[in-house]
Amino acid sequence: MNYFKECKDFTEAKKVYKTFAKKLHPDCGGNEADFKELLKQYDDFMNFTTSTIFDDSEKEYSAEDIVIFSNIIKKIINFDIDIQVIGTWIYAFNSYAYKENLKELDFWFSKKHKAWIFNGSKKRCIRTKNTLEDNKKEYGCKKVKSTTKRIA
Incomplete structure (x- = not known):
């Protein structure tokens, strides 16, 4: 199951993640394998979305820049x-x-x-x-x- 196929941005993905995490977490009666799949898909979605921020044909960014910026955005995305x-x-x-x-x-x-x-x-x-x-x-x-x- 692709949990994030309908998500268009970080905010929607965060809401979907929270909803499914409550259902799938092993401490809440869920399956560990399903929860790990949710985590993997969430990380993949966040990595893809942050890398598209820098997908600008006019400018060149190194792979290292994209990783650094992606990590920073992931750390602050939940701040209001x-x-x-x-x-x-x-x-x-x-x-x-x-x-x-x-x-x-x-x-x-x-x-x-x-x-x-x-x-x-x-x-x-x-x-x-x-x-x-x-x-x-x-x-x-x-x-x-x-x-x-x-x-x-």
Whole structure:
């Protein structure tokens, strides 16, 4: 059975995973083999989806870059933040509650863009007049995840 064939993004896959994990987990009366298959399919879906973020014919990314970025996105995907990939940078917006977690993953804060940013290296002082919108136009932008608005 393909558990994730109807999923279009991370959020849907996460919901499907949670639903089936509750049914298939051995501690909840499920079968260990079925649960392992669910885990394998979930990992495969996440790897495929994150690799397609970098599937841009105009830009070249090394296999190592894709693995690093995929792992970072997997680590932050469950945070309640907005995640965008702009060029070779991962931007985490509305992420104040997770600042310590992001620091541990080598993100750095940009006052100008009001976001935590990851690009695989330490922060460098780069002075530019480019706005966030300029960067999106120049390098391309792919929204990975948006926060969900909660109504009380």
